[in-house]
Amino acid sequence: MEGLEITSSLPAVEVQNLKKMYSSVTALDGVTFQVGEGEIFGLIGPNGAGKTTCLRIVATLIKPTSGSVKIFGRDVVTQDVEVRKIISYLPEEAGAYRNFSGREYLEFIASFYAVGDEEKRKMTEEAFKVTGLNERLRDRVGTYSKGMIRRLLIARALAVRPKLAILDEPTGGVDVVHAFHIRNIIKDYADRYGVSVLLSSHNMLEVEYLCQRIALIDSGHIIAQGSPSELKAKYGSQNLEEVFMRATSHE
Amino acid sequence: MNSLLTLFWKELRELLRDRKTLFGIIIVPLILYPLMGAGINISQTSAQQAAAKATIAVIDLESSPESQNLTVFLALNAKVELLQYQSVSDALPNLDEGNYSVLIVIPQGYGQNLSQGLQASLKVYALFKDLSIAETGKGTTISALLTVYEQVLVIQKVQELLKNSPDTNATTILNPVQVTYSSAFRGKAVDVDPAQLLSATISQSLSFPLIVMLMLIFAMQIAATSIALEKEEKTLETLLTLPMGRLTILTGKLAGSVALAGISAVAYLVGFSYYIGSVTGLSGLSTISQADLQALGLAPSPATYALIGLIIFITVISSLALAVCLAVFADNVRSAQSLVGILFVPIIMPAMILMFADISILPIYLQWILLALPYTHTLLAVKAVFIGDVSVILRSVAYISVFTVIVLYLAAKIFTSERVITGRLFARRLRSRS
Numbered sequence: 239m240e241g242l243e244i245t246s247s248l249p250a251v252e253v254q255n256l257k258k259m260y261s262s263v264t265a266l267d268g269v270t271f272q273v274g275e276g277e278i279f280g281l282i283g284p285n286g287a288g289k290t291t292c293l294r295i296v297a298t299l300i301k302p303t304s305g306s307v308k309i310f311g312r313d314v315v316t317q318d319v320e321v322r323k324i325i326s327y328l329p330e331e332a333g334a335y336r337n338f339s340g341r342e343y344l345e346f347i348a349s350f351y352a353v354g355d356e357e358k359r360k361m362t363e364e365a366f367k368v369t370g371l372n373e374r375l376r377d378r379v380g381t382y383s384k385g386m387i388r389r390l391l392i393a394r395a396l397a398v399r400p401k402l403a404i405l406d407e408p409t410g411g412v413d414v415v416h417a418f419h420i421r422n423i424i425k426d427y428a429d430r431y432g433v434s435v436l437l438s439s440h441n442m443l444e445v446e447y448l449c450q451r452i453a454l455i456d457s458g459h460i461i462a463q464g465s466p467s468e469l470k471a472k473y474g475s476q477n478l479e480e481v482f483m484r485a486t487s488h489e
Numbered sequence: 490m491n492s493l494l495t496l497f498w499k500e501l502r503e504l505l506r507d508r509k510t511l512f513g514i515i516i517v518p519l520i521l522y523p524l525m526g527a528g529i530n531i532s533q534t535s536a537q538q539a540a541a542k543a544t545i546a547v548i549d550l551e552s553s554p555e556s557q558n559l560t561v562f563l564a565l566n567a568k569v570e571l572l573q574y575q576s577v578s579d580a581l582p583n584l585d586e587g588n589y590s591v592l593i594v595i596p597q598g599y600g601q602n603l604s605q606g607l608q609a610s611l612k613v614y615a616l617f618k619d620l621s622i623a624e625t626g627k628g629t630t631i632s633a634l635l636t637v638y639e640q641v642l643v644i645q646k647v648q649e650l651l652k653n654s655p656d657t658n659a660t661t662i663l664n665p666v667q668v669t670y671s672s673a674f675r676g677k678a679v680d681v682d683p684a685q686l687l688s689a690t691i692s693q694s695l696s697f698p699l700i701v702m703l704m705l706i707f708a709m710q711i712a713a714t715s716i717a718l719e720k721e722e723k724t725l726e727t728l729l730t731l732p733m734g735r736l737t738i739l740t741g742k743l744a745g746s747v748a749l750a751g752i753s754a755v756a757y758l759v760g761f762s763y764y765i766g767s768v769t770g771l772s773g774l775s776t777i778s779q780a781d782l783q784a785l786g787l788a789p790s791p792a793t794y795a796l797i798g799l800i801i802f803i804t805v806i807s808s809l810a811l812a813v814c815l816a817v818f819a820d821n822v823r824s825a826q827s828l829v830g831i832l833f834v835p836i837i838m839p840a841m842i843l844m845f846a847d848i849s850i851l852p853i854y855l856q857w858i859l860l861a862l863p864y865t866h867t868l869l870a871v872k873a874v875f876i877g878d879v880s881v882i883l884r885s886v887a888y889i890s891v892f893t894v895i896v897l898y899l900a901a902k903i904f905t906s907e908r909v910i911t912g913r914l915f916a917r918r919l920r921s922r923s
Contacts, residue, residue, distance in 0.1 A: 260911070297730045300907040319734050327730040333723035335499070337506035349495045350731045391727075 248311040250275050250402050250434035251296060256305035258291050258458075265291040267458040268305070273402075273451075275310075276432040278424070280439055280449035282482060288458040289438040290330060290406055296436060297327035297404050309402055323351075326395040330406040330438075333387060336380035340371055340390050343379060344397070351398040365397035368423055385416030392420050396427045403427070405437040409444060417441075421448060442478040452478070456486045492733040493741050500715060500745025510714060514707050514753035522760030536624075543590035544568045545631060546616075548580055553600030555609075562638050563593070567630070577614070589616050591631045603642070611635070674785045675876075681781045690875075698868050701801060702840040703757055705864065708750035708805045709812035709829045715742050716816035717825030726910065735905045739813070746809050747802075796874050800886060804867040807893035808832070810900040817903050818912045839865035843872075863892040 251273035258266040266288045273279040281289045294300045296307055298318040307314045309321045334343045344365040352358035366375055369389050379387065395403055408424060409417035425448060427433045439445050445452055446466045453463035462469060462485045466478055473484045504510045545567050549556045563569045574580035577594055584592060594612040602609040613631055617624055647659040671678055672686045719725035728738060812829050819825035839859050848856055848869065859865040870885035903909065
């Protein structure tokens with residue numbers, strides 16, 4: 239990948255007092271958190287809490303109303319093209335070109351990140367393996383199940399070896415088998431290649447398994463953050479579900 | 490540049506593999522128009538063949554030298570069968586069987602009236618079988634023959650009357666003035682019949698607006714589809730976070746749509762010219778020579794075609810950019826195409842009006858409305874290129890270019906903003922995206 243000369247002392251993600259308004263609706267109101275390099279960080283919250291908006295801003299898709307977001311020291315608004323060189327983003331509801339085969343799709347994505355044919359070949363070979371779809375990669379994406387598409391997309395997001403992977407509900411809507419496979423891929427990339435991950439999820443077990451630290455978000459505010467064990471201790475809870483219910487005063 | 494090229498190829502592959510797009514923009518024009526042409530061609534040719542084989546039935550109720558003279562004249566020029574019926578009512582029920590096109594009845598008194606210098610009468614029945622368009626020629630063949638025959642009789646009669654004035658020619662009495670028709674255009678004249686010249690230029694002025702109109706409509710649909718497909722298939726967000734600028738994405742999309750619109754236009758031209766060729770080849774109109782068109786300054790040169798190409802290119806870019814601006818606000822292909830449908834009105838209206846009328850003869854308010862529409866200028870510029878009107882070319886090209894720059898700027902603005910993600914038309918309540 240291009241532009242990887244990054245000082246390791248910089249946090250992977252640095253969100254400062256982030257505010258986002260859609261017309262009169264406040265989606266994010268003063269959100270602040272950091273993700274360290276090589277860390278898997280989870281944003282946890284109910285529907286409409288502001289998770290997707292936050293991830294979209296980090297991924298340079300939409301602009302903040304105020305506040306700042308830096309990815310390895312680069313500003314998502316003023317240096318968006320630079321930021322896009324070191325991130326990859328998996329939206330919650332994402333598809334792949336249905337008239338492309340799985341292989342063609344992965345090759346298409348790799349050609350934006352790889353420098354030279356050799357790197358592109360390596361990247362796509364790796365992506366082919368990561369999908370676990372084997373022979374089905376020759377078939378058109380239009381014939382894939384939801385779980386297969388999600389695996390294809392996870393592979394394309396991680397095999398390009400981004401410095402930061404932004405994954406919105408990475409296992410959303412897929413069955414147990416595919417979800418298991420996807421979680422292992424994410425963990426593997428973070429452990430082996432030091433890829434930093436910012437993800438959102440509804441699945442508390444998944445979050446506990448994957449994330450070193452989490453932030454609980456509700457109505458556009460971060461209400462608590464820390465490691466799963468810290469939060470459980472702080473709220474005197476057995477699991478993250480209880481932590482969340484107590485932190486949001488639903489209990 | 491690499492990203493742009495990758496995106497361009499992706500656009501082409503994605504859209505060409507989309508069966509609906511492929512069918513609409515390439516297969517239909519390539520197959521439908523030639524099929525229509527072939528259909529008309531086959532039916533017309535068979536009608537002509539049937540007419541050529543058809544027989545003229547004659548019932549001679551008088552059998553005088555004059556009536557036999559007429560039958561011999563007809564037999565020299567067509568296939569004639571003399572039938573032995575005593576009345577029309579006897580004959581008609583039996584004529585459905587044979588391949589007869591007309592029945593001529595020579596009544597009693599025909600020869601007598603002619604010889605006495607009185608008006609003689611003939612009765613001609615066109616024998617219709619199914620009242621289809623193919624039968625329209627039935628009456629005309631015989632009426633042409635009878636006109637010639639009548640002319641011969643007139644000349645014979647006049648010559649008979651002029652027996653005592655050997656210096657006078659019967660033909661000059663019948664046609665005292667000989668008129669020849671030529672055409673002049675912008676101070677240059679050629680010996681070409683005005684009807685022929687018009688038929689040549691009218692086919693140009695009819696087909697060009699039509700082709701430009703179709704091409705713009707298709708280009709717009711392609712561009713709208715290209716954006717809307719990304720939204721419908723949920724691939725847009727991923728595309729927008731790939732390591733390239735938004736303007737590169739916009740340019741790649743426009744380039745892909747231009748290429749496809751070009752392919753589609755070629756398919757249309759091929760299909761349509763085959764169709765027009767099939768239809769006009771049958772009309773029997775002699776075509777005007779290229780040399781005559783050149784003498785009038787109406788023959789298109791390679792430079793003319795290049796200029797037309799440029800004008801159409803600028804127009805297509807503006808229409809694509811407009812379509813992109815609108816498609817951003819649609820959620821799926823269907824709603825994008827409906828939205829873009831709004832833009833067809835300012836394209837179709839000038840094309841339809843200018844196909845049949847010159848803008849200068851229209852009411853002044855309509856002229857102003859038309860001149861405000863950028864697509865009018867494309868048509869005016871194309872027409873002006875053909876007749877070499879430099880001032881109109883410059884004015885129209887300038888107008889379209891300015892419009893194109895504005896629309897491109899707008900498209901770039903929309904595409905680089907977050908509207909491309911959050912844009913929804915008719916969204917009553919804005920909801921948080923989380």
